[in-house]
Amino acid sequence: MDLTALKTWLTGLASQLHWPAGVPRPSFLWPQFLWLLLLIPVLVLLYLWLQGRRRKLAVRYASLAIVREAAGKGPGWRRHLPPLLLLAALTLLLLASARPVAVIALPSNQQTIILAMDVSGSMRATDVEPNRLVAAQNAAKAFLKDLPRDVKVGIVAFAGSAQVAQLPTLNREDLVTAIDRFQLQRATATGNAIVISLATLFPDAGIELRQLSMDRMRSIGRSLDQPEPQQKEFIPVAPGSYNSAAIIMLTDGQRTVGVDPLDAAKMAADRGVRVYTVGIGTVEGETIGFEGWSMRVRLDEETLKAIAQKTAAEYYYAGTAQDLNKVYQNLSSRLTLEKKETEISSLLALAGAVLAVLAAGLSMLWFGRVL
Template identity: 80%
Template sequence: MQFLWPHYLWLLLALPLLVLLYIALLRRKKKMAVRYASLSVVKEAMGTRSAWRRHLPPLLFLLSLTAMLLASARPVAVIALPSAHQTIILAMDVSGSMRATDVEPNRLVAAQNAAKSFLGELPRHVKVGIVAFAGSAQVAQLPTTNREDLVTAIDRFQLQRATATGNAIVISLATLFPDQGIELQALQAGRERQRGFAINAERKEKKEFTPVPPGSYNSAAIIMLTDGQRTTGVDPLEAAKMAADRGVRVYTVGVGTIDGETIGFEGWSMRVRLDEETLKQIATKTDAEYFYAGTAQDLKKVYQSLSSRLTVEKKETEISALFALAAALLALGAGGLSLLWFNRIL
């Protein structure tokens, strides 16, 4: 815990002085009590039969002052708060390798089931969009709060050839920022045209877009699930930089075989390997995280973990109000007990 106004903590030095003052008053009370002739009257005055009652209200009052002084120093702590995320894009791989059965019943069905469970755990106010990608990427469902439409979009997935992970990120960004002129075709037109696009985009967005720190955009996030390495399309690391410049986190989920294997599909075969290194770099570049899911159960746990991360986040927050509330309750407790036991306030 830290304090925004730490110089106010010097006021805590007054607390030991109050304790010394309290002890001095008790001693004075003892000296005055010996003037009474009756020993029973002295014991009653000194409260020897209930000493703890005599000291408890002052102790509570002292704790109340402590909490009050700490509140004045404006304490700050990292606590869990509801997330500000309002839109989440699920970018899901539908390449032919997703029919592999190393994740039961197969990778695609396991991913679909996990995504549906994820939707069920999100708050209803959070919008979710679906981007399906293989050799190309397209929006399967625009961001919506209608969970039925999202489930329908997930169930409509059709397997295709190739894997364009970079395209998935670009299309996701274009869906989140429709007014920024993000065009996938311009990025795919070759290095020279990419340079030209960068200049044109900079001119077009000069007044609208300024790069921000990675992970600083808390209104949206992208979750990308894939089981292979990029075989076509935009460089995923360049796409990740676009996301990082806009502050959007791209959480990556790798599913399937890390070492790679040959998978047959409709009379042709292909070698597929999970490119973990690139997925980790994408997550790191955008201030997000990478998850590996080797089984259907692992995949379900990954989505559960992502749900908790995206609905609740830890933030550095001022908690002066909590200390002030504690001070008020302690003060009320001290005064109430004193009235109940001694018919006076402290």
């Protein structure tokens, strides 16, 4: 059997076995070393043979019963426990030699999170108690408490325009103060919120709102006598590949002014930044009164889902204050823990070493010898 056939056989065997739910299913970088596991049944047979040989030798003593009475009760199960522990240790060490790899949850490298929060007039609607804005503020504060203290957070507030309410900081008190200072305004510029968030994450990249307009002009074309402006070459990266930062955008309406949010999402995707979108409010639409004005607002779920998909992130809908808190709890765990394919041979080797030491210790304690 060659190595390819061995790997195929092991894969088929693993698919037939019932793997416990929640336990990572490992693969192996060096599956050829799994042949060494054949030593385990050989050692088991050798141990059974030695036990049988010991019993045959004991029969030769005519006074065996007298000796047993004088010695008292034998070791019983204790005689077999150290060898079994040593066998388990050897099995783990042989598995470690095959370099197993599994997808496990590890602490994320996330260093900065931008909270882009909608402060348009529709956020005063009371369909989410006590109203959408207060529910969003409370959920954001709870989110800050759940985050590790070494994660920086910035706040971007947006309505008809987008402004940085708080630069990324570790100071949670400053962030809470910025959230409490929100003032409702007219219109909704979701695209501007993404661009300003990117400019906050990359302050030296020269990201501006007018950059999208310039890019759109280039796509349409420009006259031959108009010189091309000198810009530093930008090389896009894979969406979601930038693991040091992320954007969470919460909104209850659809874009009414500002840049196209899908164009802004492309800017984020080209820089590898994930934009997690959170929708709050009614999808069907609702009439809201604000400062003597009457407006009908509708949650644009299609665009929010498209933004999340384009940036390799996720979209969440929150219909109540409780749902919103759950969304932020989910995002907290999602951004601080991430599943990675990791080699776990060191963990198996450590477990094997612990079992070997335990086996030797019990043997010394019970029989005065190492196995």
